[in-house]
Amino acid sequence: MTTLTTQPTDLALDLLRATVHGDVITPADPAYDEARRVYNAIHDRNPAAIVRAAGAADVIAAVRFARDHDLPLAVRGGSHAVAGYGTCDGGLVADLSRMRAVRVDPEARTARAEGGCTWGDFNHATHAFGLATTGGVVSTTGIGGLTLGGGMGHLSRRYGLSCDNLISADVVTAEGTLLTCDADQHHPDLFWALRGGGGNYGIVTSFKFRLHPVSDILGGPTFYPLDGDVARRWRDMNAEAPEEFNSLFAVLLGPQLPFLPERWHGRAVCAVLTCFSGPADEDDKIRGRLDALGPVIGQYVDRMPYPVINTLFDEDLPPGLYHYWKGNFSSELTDGAIDVHMTYGATIPSMESDTVIFPIDGACHRVGGEDTAFAYRDAAFSAAFGASYADPADTEHNIAWTRAYDEALRPHTEEAGYINFMAADDQDRVRANYRQNYDRLRAIKRQYDPQNVFRMNHNIAP
Template sequence: MTTSTPTLDQGLTDRLHGDIVEPGDPDYDEARKVFNAMHDRRPAIIVRPADAGDVIATVDLARDRGLPLAVRGGSHSVPGHGTCDDGVVLDLGRMRGIRVDPEKRTAWVEGGCTWADVDHATHAFGLATTGGVVSTTGVGGLTTGGGMGHLARRCGLACDNLVSVDLVTADGSFVTCTDEQNSDLMWAVRGGGGNFGVVTSFAFRLHPIADILGGPTFFPLDGDVIRRYRELVAEADDRLGAVFVVGLGPPVPFLPERWHGRPMCGVVTCWSGPQDEDDEIRDRVAALGPVLGRHVERMPYPVINTLFDELVPAGLYHYWKGAFTQGLPNGAVDALVEYGADTPSIQSVTVVFPIDGACHRVGPEETAFSYRDADYSIALSPTLTTREDCEAQKDWVRAFDRALAPHSMGGGYVNFMDSDDRDRVQANYRTNYGRLRELKRRHDPGNLFRLNHNIAP
């Protein structure tokens, strides 16, 4: 008499409303893909839950079988944390429900939503909250890492606008977290990443923002432009979002063709103040240097978060580094100019996010995100169309990172860290690391949630 070897999904299928994809299934290869094509992994099973009950069942399976568990929202994780070899992928992409209460100015958002989903649902009521600058970014990864975006100076980080989360913890418990209930976990998910569980639902505070003045203004790559930019941000009303970019001129109609593919810099304006001040804002940004091209117009707020979408579609090859700075020291300006001149592709954009204003009105120990004294967060990324080209440009971004290091604050934003930055985890959380580690010991002593920028228990 022979006995068959139990399959991974044995017993799980009966507990699920969602579905399971395994090797050999017709859609397996498509289901295992993630945004960053550098990561070509083969999970043993991919679970696509329909609800929180399915999430609990999947967490139980991975824990009880001792399997790696990768949690995937929008799948934008640059280090590939949304996938794994020979383990369980929990793909939340089917859980994309949203409910907006316009009177309470609150949105309840399921864990598989993207920022395009949130922007669409909230804009119908003339409301918005800080979200990602690429609309396909997942809500979960961006928010639990901190969450930078065009509205950060006015509204704070995405995590600052969290009022509650529903969380499945490592022991399979379902808990609601607020500042009054399970407050330790609420504190931890505001910047502590995916270390503490699977967020199945977020509740966000919304703000009365419908239309904005938005779009890019391009200049020659010059240190004087960057120095004028830092003066503009230091003096500007918090309602002015002004993300700075360094890269190669994109092939857009409002930029002369002779500048396509040449090094340049630019400001992506997001003015959420009154329309009668639009001309003044355009002029202030244009005064940073010789304008090569611009497209700055009134638009619905959701549109500003789609401007990078075509530049970085899924399936490209990425490698990232990140840094925080106080002000933009002259040494950092020099590095942006020197290494920006060698940008390897149009998709490889260095992005400087201003995180002053409302971000500074939260204390460093009020959330797990501790860099409340940083004025800027810088993202460095060679993004190429082949793996070989991306590998070849890693030395460029590493040298760029080393050039910024003497002028930065030691740690960096966890969502800009790649897989070889594990030694920076403690620096990324600074004085909050000890508290996070103690919470990890308490809530996930077996480190089930380890496929992230891991805080080891």
Template sequence: MSTYTPTLDHRLLERLRGAVRGEVVEPGDPDYDEARRVYNAMHDKRPALVVRAVDAGDVIATVDFARDQGLTLAVRGGSHSVPGYGTCDGGVVLDLGRMRGIRVDPDHRRARVEGGCTWADVNHATYAFGLATTGGIVSTTGVGGLTTGGGMGHLARRCGLACDNLASVDLVTADGSFLTCTDERADENGALMWAVRGGGGNFGVVTSFSYRLHPIADVLGGPTFYPLDPDVLRRYRELVAEGDEKLGAVLVVGLGPPVPFLPERWHGRPLCGVVACWTGPEDEDDRVRDRLAALGPVVGRHLERMPYPVINTLFDDLVPAGLFHYWKGAFTQSLPDGVIDAFVEYGATTPSIQSVTVVFPVDGACHRVGPRDTAFSYRDADFSIALSPTLATREECEAQKDWVRAFHGALVPHAMDGGYVNFMDGDDQDRVRANYRDNFTRLRELKRRYDPGNLFRLNHNIAP
């Protein structure tokens, strides 16, 4: 643990305190340890300041302070960044967690969402109007990091990625400017809108997002579990290839969780499952159940009608804050047999119940966006794979890094060159160019224009 504490200009610090309505927390304050804590316990950093912003004015003041003081700046939304980019040693943490306002416009099917919101906040607010948009599969995930990285979820096949559903953003840039960006403008603000739709936090702090919403309320959702068998995985591949975009079908590979609908003899044993999210008509529910049952021997199932917000809470208890995580990611076209073989081999030695390999279909509506229409370029990928060993202690997580690196290595011959930035850990900075493919050059040009000093560098960094 670093004990570095910078020498702050206290005159500027007092000016910062006077400029923000939120809290400025320093080492020694009673709530400092709480303020510096992040979701992934691997990252136990000690920032010089944590600013708990409550509005865009606080964000501007904090960005100006960090830049003028030459301090490292970490921007935190939901704090789920697996590489720990929402915190730092000796710098400034800009915590958006108190910026949680949402306004839903049901007539135009829009939601204006502040940058500190989680997907639980969004789903709750939009469900009241029978509307939804693509979000994550863990409700405590922040909207900011997920959306600016691309944004996968249960609705992606039908509605596109979270970034595809952005209508506009409010953005604070490195020079403290406040910009409203839309893709309907051909000026520089329109270029920034393009960049934040997949380019991560490289270009500024998004203080609010405007999302397009879709008429989705209740769904047929939940997991169906099977033995970990290559034939089941091949039938899952066929299921997705059938192309019914109304069926979200997230594949999970891991150990059986201790849930009541899974017989005890399967708890802790290798298995695979499909977490379905059927947004089609209710009178076709039985057909969907039968189709999922045909994938293989069903060893447990909880597939019921539920409000859409509920399906995004099904993983919450499995991965609470305070566990230790290390991730790798990959894109594939289809699921080649070599990928399936790796799932079976490494899935059998999954290190913990919380360590789940997750496979997101990213076809359908995701493919109807061009590779250069947004910074997210992998529009020809069919699946995005997340390898995520998650353990109860730092020592256990460190011990499993070789497992996940070997697993990822087994996927590489069958995968595309880059991966999804939100599934990358801190030692994947050398993959940034490959993650953006032909879009990298344009992204770097925009970075040079809007952040030449690389103030926003705690991310999968596009260095100017």
């Protein structure tokens, strides 16, 4: 839908303020510059108004206001959307960051969490009962964006994607109506679309998740020299590893950690980030598998509370950095792909930049490709790569480096990638990202959002 944006009058904004219990922040307010910022500093935008919702009623009011005034509507949960969809120029931002309550039912092993929760909020609440579900790998990531895109994390191989653990959701639709949806009785078509279809269908004000008995895990990073043989051994190990053993393969510059010798600081290295949720008496076997991957140059792998594994990257990736990422699915991690990762790893542009390869197997493969909107159930790996950096003067070089990396990988990967790793210039990949599910998703979009109110996303146009 193409509309002419009409800026709301002061009177209209005053009426909106009177309607909501949260905050309505406009350019005239002292808090505006802080409120308009998002996690990825490359997106420096100026919305007409930001509604910091206190509850679902405020979200309803925000959607209706945006419709009434023909305003672009951006939705912000944890604010991590690398493509910048949590903000917009001249439109309205529905900011859910005040909506962060989590209610755990330990007997039923479920948790109901509001749409502005981060995984740090969620893990803190559930860990008190020795329970968890699949979340992301950075604690400040919002549960909303991650889950709606599919949701890969440290428990994926054992318990599936975040969206596989979603039981129901409360959604504010494009009409400004609150619906509850689930797999069986209430709007099952909408529920199907939410599980991987991104933010195309509404604003989810609360998520109900299935939980699993996970308390302490064996976790942490192991570092190796930059060597394709390490990646090949990790690939082979992953194929044989028990589902309780989840590990991510990374290429990065050696961080300044006390257990990594100084001579490796700032040098390109490989790393494997372990999360083993099995019994502690098997920890030595896991360490043995890690030692067999190559010469270990630094390691911290120990028992820790599960929420801790989700915080290990937080200090390295604070809000305010500049990010430009790409992502690809692959049915196998070929030797050719590994060679590309090693080549570009050797020229990685900054300490904050990295490549992370996620396994998508185990429980993820026990869900059919048409059972949820997440289509690539036959993929074995998902790679996220690109530049993260502090100086905006580096933007041109870093974007060029990331695009060249992406182009070099294309012969070794699927056409599509995980939407949560996609940049804003990847709109042409949307159909491929949803593959066999695209037509069904488009039909559901026509039903629930025929005017494409929710278009600030990797958009499925109605």
